[in-house]
Each structure stands twice: as structure tokens, then as C-alpha cells.
Amino acid sequence: MLEPRDAADLAEIVADAAAQGRKLELRGGGTKAAFGAPREAEVASLAGLTGVVDYDPAELVLTVRAGTLLSDVQALVASEGQMLAFEPWGEPAATIGGTVAAGVAGSRRVTAGSARDHLLGLTAVSGRGEVFVAGAKVVKNVTGYDLPKLMAGSWGRLGAMAELTLKVLPAPRHVVTLAARGLAPAAAHAAMACALGSRADVSAAAALPDGTVLLRVAGFAPSVAARCAVLPDLLAGHCALEAMAEDEAAPLWRQAMAGEALRGTVRWDVHLPPRHAAELIAALPEGTDWAMDWGGGRLWIGTDREDQAVREAAARLGGEARLVVAPEAMRARLNAFHPRARSVLALEARVRRAFDPKGVFATGRFAEDGDADAVSA
């Protein structure tokens, strides 16, 4: 394993790999290594690039090195009464760089945006072995192409982020979970759509197979109290709401946000227009487990079946399915990413080549990685 200490080290490692035609797998904490196809590639670990470069809470901007633990970043911003609003989550070893590169976002994503929406700027090393800077260290900027958007969620296939500048926001001073019980998927979705479309400023909405619906109301105490008072009336046609204690609510939110504790050896992460969530659930075979977040826009699915039924159902309903957890043989057979149109794949391949002409980062983790290998110098 290669262990660069800084961006200059990293540039040298990547330039060498490019010159020698080797592949490199960029890794933060290694917590998502089982995402994608099994592959053999030398690992370049970014875990040694740690530490906060600059944090001025009043500017709402944090610059941090990529290998810094996500939990450390969250603890730091929490100590100033702030948060990463996209609500990233992960195992203890997860790094901020890996979290952003994987586009991880939690329940608040539905109202606050994803990792892409909070990555303001970066310093990275391209597949050419060149250090480049993109975006900036202020919250409002449209200077040049928005390369940070491309890097967020790119799974380390364009370049290695050495330093990230993130937008941070004040954490809500007060959070209440309102819950309803006994709602079938269609009714759960309707209740969540009503809540998210209301003026009660609901920041997250999730549903579970036992019929529980969770609504999060967050902000300053007088506002939270007023909104919690009107929501039962707004949703009177859908369900009865009552406040749920945070120690009861927290594990349920986590289940909806991360697909934790789902039954089965295979887990899919389906993103789709929320109005089709209940229909997708209805199309699944008996015994399939699920959890709904983002008001129905995200559906975690747990199953033992190793076929593509979930992906096909998602595609029929205008959505897409990522294969998140699966036995090795299944991961070797099915791309982790949902298929895209040929025109989009061709464009993606050209953009990857624009950063990584030699395919240093095309390790075979994704089916489309093959495209970049074909490119010669």
C-alpha cells in the first residue's frame, strides 16, 4: 500500500503509476472497499493526509485534508454548533474524502442537498499526476467550471482529493421527531409528500416496513414548537402524529438513512421519483426488506435474491438502483452502478479521460472502467 504524506507525494505516486501503466485504487478508510466489482489494484491510501487547514465558523467554511476522519470533522463542527448539512454517515474509519467521493448523504439530503452541494473547493491530483485546484474557499462562487461537483460522487476515478473545502451550516438548536404508526407504503408516501410540501418546514421524512413514518422538525425552539403544533392538523387526512423520544427515534432514522439492519445478503440503494416508491415495494417478491428515506426518493432494499429484479423494477419506474452489498460473485457479474444511456456513458468516458488519460484510476471496480483503458497516450 502506498501512503503519501501530502499532495506532492501523492502527485509523484500518481505520475509514476501513469508513466508505468499501473493502476491505483484510491482509498480513505477502506470502509467502502466492497462496493463495486472485485479487483486487484495497488492501493494508494489517503489516510495519512489528515488535519484541519482552516475553519472559521462565521464564514461557514471548513478546509480539511482528505484523510481526516469523518467523525473528527463532525465532532469539530459540532463543537461550534455547526454541522455538515448533508448528514453524512459511515463506519468509524470513514474519512471525509472518501465520504464525499462516494457522495454519501443522509436523511436531511432531501431538503439540504447532498455532498455535491456542500463541496465548495478542492486541491486534487489528476490521473496525469498534476496537482490542480478547483472551486474556492468561499460559499458563493461561479468562477470557472464547477469541478467539485464532478469530483463529489466520482469514487476516486478522476483524481485524488488531497484537501476539501466544505460549506458548513449552523446545527439546529432543537430537533423533534414526529411519528405515525401503521401506514402501508402508499399511505406513508402520501403523508410524507404532504409534510414535505407543506409550510411546516419538515427537514427529513422516512418510513419503515412496520408502518412507522418519521418526520423531523428542526430549528429554534419557538419555531419547532409552532410547527409541531400545526403538523397534526395538516396531516389529519393521512395519519395521527405524536412526538417520539430521540433515543427511540435515532436508531430508526439510522435504519432509514443507511439501510442498516435490513434482512438479506444483498442490499440495493434505489433512487427514484418518490411517487413511485410504493409501487416499487409492491413489485418486490415476498420477504424483501426495505427502508424508505427522502420522502420516498430513496429506497433501501434487502434481499437474498441475486438477480436484477430490483434494478429492472427501478428502471421501469424512472429510477435507478445501486448495488451496495452483495456476494463477490454477484458483484463481479453486475455493475454497482445502474446502466446509463449510451450517450451519457460515452460522455462520462471522455470526461474521465480528460482527468485520467491513462486510466490509472480505472481499476475495474465499475463495468464502464474498461472504456478508459482503450485510450492510448
Added chain:
Amino acid sequence: MTIAMPVPDAETLAKRERIARALRAIVPGEGVIDAPEALRPWESDGLTAYRQPPLMVVLPETTAQVSAVLKWCHAEGVKVVPRGAGTSLSGGALPLADAVLLGLGKFKRILEVDYEDRVAVVQPGVTNLAITQAVEARGFYYAPDPSSQIACTIGGNVAENSGGVHCLKYGLTTNNVLGVEIVMMNGEIVRLGGRHLDPCGLDLLGVVVGSEGLLGVVTEVTVRILPKPETARAVLVGFPDAEQAGACVAQVIAEGIIPAGMEMMDRPAIHAAEAFVQVGYPLDVGALLIVEVDGPAAECDFLIGEIARIADANGAVTSRVSENEAERMAFWAGRKAAFPAVGRISPDYLCMDGTIPRRRLPDVLRRMEELSGEYGLRVANVFHAGDGNLHPLILYDANVPGELDKAEAFGADILRLCVSVGGVLTGEHGVGIEKRDLMPAMFSEADLKQQQRVKCAFDPELLLNPGKVFPVLHRCAELGRMHVHHGALPHPELPRF
């Protein structure tokens, strides 16, 4: 006028009639404009100091026509400049003498609104405000609200990643768009994103938004719509100077409040606005803040109290809270009239658009005042204080020989100043031609080349909106090479100084 555009290609100019015939075969009727006198209205966008009639204008009505036009131009090596409503303040839609101006003004339909999933699918020529108007009866709105929202189109907003006074809380265009259909320069139609969140694969949508018309022509946009806040209230606070106003802004945010809008005006801007619209702005203050909160009434009432308390603690000398909608609108009337108000006290003005870390505001204002003295030109400042986005208005008279050049040099110094304190060249207006030659102040050659390689992935012949954003046009073949040619190879057609 110090910004030079590429020298027109003689071969393209020579085949003008053939181009017009070919485009008329694709877009029949009145869809192609090539009579010289009819091209006058198209010769500039919102950056009116620069004017150039296009080779011709084509106004397609369908995606298939856009595709056919681009495909033909691509095959013939003819450049294309896309245009929405032409409100760009950075010259993003400035025509070129040898380029077809592709207007999307006929794409005016709202295709679908889905209130349950809170999305609207619209054509690119729909104005920003028209989206809100289409959904407001059901209690929804489209959040980004650039000041030109009655005229600017959503297609142009996507190209420029437009913001507005509410973007600290609600984000820019990029945070409110779920999907687009674009036509690439070779005529290929590509759909990016969709009606769901966070699609698989590279976030190509993310880089298309804000690409200033250099990557593709937007032919359809899917936006998120939001429930309209129950109420909004504003407080108008005067401070002896900008330093105290800035400290107030910092404390508001430090206490966990993200207002819907937080605007600052300096003394010249306050006086110009008050003289123009007479809304009762205090004239004996050095800086004025308008802080607006929106949401449930209980929240607004609480936050207004908090903000008033913080303002007092930071030395506010006047403070007024809006007690009704008319009063709130009056607070905004002055701010919204700031540009025309400055237009009244000066024959011409240049509007700059840098962003700075807010903590550097006092230094930046002080230096700007020195520069104002050195150049002998007045400057008035309006400022999106919450996010550090400055709009200095440089007052000049275009009829005085050399004064535009002087104003541009002053503006360039201001933007370099913004970058030197850790900020950026443009917060919301885009680079266009206006800030093109300043890009090296913010990005190294390696940074700019990496951006331009993305351009090459979309438009390898560099035919779409050339002369914008990048100070030096590198050939794509050269950018693809590794380990050689670190020196810039200027595009041969582009004179540089």
C-alpha cells in the same frame, strides 16, 4: 474596451449566404434572421459596453431543430453562441461576427408540474419568474431569484448557475436543478439527471450547470419547487460604518441564524437609492443592513427579535422592523433600485461581482476607497452580506474618452483584490468575457488546463461559445498530451495583450 474577441474567420464570413440557406432549411419561416438591420437588437447582452452583431440569428422551436442546427454547424466548422434572454452581465451571450447566435426564446412552455414530487419540467426559454408564477397558486415557488428574474430564462440560469438575494439559505441554480436535456455541439441529444436525486455515474449535470454555454445547449430543465414560506419579515438596520455592520452579520450567523436574505449598502449606495425611490432610508449612517427572515410566523417573530438584539450589541444606530408586507417591500425597494439609482447619478456604471471571506470586508472597502481616489472614479457598494458577494458599482462616463478603460482597470483591480484576500472573481454573474482575462489571478495554468480538458470532452473543436471564460484557448489535442509543452500555445486567431 480592453477585452478582445477572436478575429473572425474569413472563410465563415464568405459563406454567410450558404449558412443562411442551410439554416432556413432546418428552421423554416421567420426562424432565421440575417438582414443586417434586423441583427442590431441582438448585438449585445447585459454587458452593454460590448456590441457585436452576430453572423445571423437562428430561433429554433424544437429540440430536433436545435440538434440539426448544431450538427450542420459542427460539420461546417461554424461557431455557435447560445442565448437565453440576453441578460448576462458578464458578456456570456455576446455575439461573434463569425458565429451563429442560437436563441432559445421560443422554448416557452412549462411541460409538467408534479406537486407531489415537487418538481417542474420546463423549456429553457421560460423566465425564472414564470416558473414561480405557474406554481404559486398551489403554494409553491422556484427559489433562486436573480434580480433579472422577470426577464432572464431558466436556460440562461442553468448556463450561468444564477443566484439571487436568497441563495445563502436556498442555494444557487445548481442546488435546485434535478435534470437537463442538452444538445451537444455535434448535435447529439443527452439527458443528464432526471426526476430523482443523486443519479449514478459522474455528476455531469453538476458541471453543465454554470458552464456558461460552452458545453452544450440546454433544451429542457427539471427544477425542484419548494413550498412558499408562510411569512417573511425584514429588519432595516443602520450602522456608523461597514465594520460594525459586518460584525453584526458575523454574529447573526455565529448564533446559528441563516437569514433568507442579508443585504448591505454603503453610504453612496444608500444616498443614491433614497434619492431615487424615497423609502425612508437613514442618510446619516455609513452602512445599512436589510436582514430578511422567512418561514413560519413564530420563527420569523423569534428571529427578528434575535437579530434586533444582535444589531444593538454591534452598535446599530437605527433599527426598524417591517410590521406588514408593504413595509417589507419598501425596505427592499431601495435595495432593488440600487442599480438604476446609481444609473441616475452617473451616465454609466460597471457592476462588479467578487466574493470575499466576510471577515476581510473592512480591509477590502478601505482599499477600494483608496483605489477610487487613485482612479478618480466614484464607487457605490451593494453587498450580499451573508455570503460575502460584493457588487461594487463603478461610476463613469462613456462619453469621456478613456473613462471606460479606466473603469475597467479599476474593476479588474477590485477583483484582483477579492482574490488576494481569499475570495473569487465572480460570485454569481459568471466569467463570460468580462472576467476572462483575469482568470489567471485565481487559477494556475494547470488548473485552467484541467477545466479546459472538460470542455474538450464536450466540444473538442471548440465551436460552442468560443472566446468566453478561458483567457487562452488551447487546442484539445495539445491538452491531451502528457509531460510535454508546459508553455501556453495561444490560439492563433486570438490577439492577446
